[in-house]
């Protein structure tokens with residue numbers, strides 16, 4: 094696998110308001126964390142340590158990547174994004190050296206966010222015969238996370254669907270200071286996410302009138318699935334030569350999404 098992990102990744106134009114369904118408490122904690130990170134010196138004077146690492150966990154498609162991007166954007170930080178699998182190699186030392194160069198590149202920036210998705214591939218619980226390479230890579234990650242005060246302006250954000258799989262040494266405070274759980278959205282959260290993903294889209298009146306019911310009846314849908322509902326419905330409308338999404342476009346998209354998942358039922362609006 095080629096090593097692109099240590100290159101900066103462009104950030105979409107995104108803010109925290111583009112993420113729906115976050116519990117109020119989490120929003121408050123995130124904005125407090127951001128104010129500490131924006132002014133680490135002042136926070137230090139007040140005796141508050143800036144966090145070095147944040148873990149985002151929850152089911153697929155609940156906005157973990159989106160939140161990492163919004164945090165980086167809010168901090169005006171350079172974003173380095175990769176997946177845990179980019180550091181798992183057969184040859185001993187390769188993963189560790191990738192970790193080192195990623196942190197070195199990030200520390201060259203005035204402020205940086207390193208985001209590692211599916212971090213369980215890299216920081217999973219150590220097994221008695223887990224292999225020398227995996228052990229060395231994780232050890233290097235721990236060494237880098239321990240890097241001095243404020244870690245040279247680098248904030249580490251990791252995401253996983255399997256928090257239970259993570260190594261305890263990795264989760265230790267001072268390495269991971271906050272863990273935020275992104276759950277599947279409840280009805281209110283789904284309504285927020287529907288609002289976000291219908292912004293800028295043309296909807297027929299009957300679709301607009303059905304959005305509350307849609308939020309109620311899509312229990313088990315993730316943010317990613319709700320977003321893809323409206324993308325699919327949009328494409329269907331365009332294919333049929335219309336600019337506005339109508340009920341049949343939306344019903345088509347709902348059916349397709351349910352067919353793609355056997356794990357839930359939907360009380361069709």
Ligand code: ATP
Pocket residue numbers: 111112113114115151152153154155156157158159160210252253254286289315316317318320
């Ligand atoms: P994975 O665990 O599969 O990596 P994830 O939790 O990182 O998933 P994202 O990649 O952030 O999920 O979400 C994919 C897309 O779904 C986003 O770009 C966005 O369009 C939409 N989405 C997901 N969650 C939300 C949310 N809470 N609010 C608004 N949109 C969302």
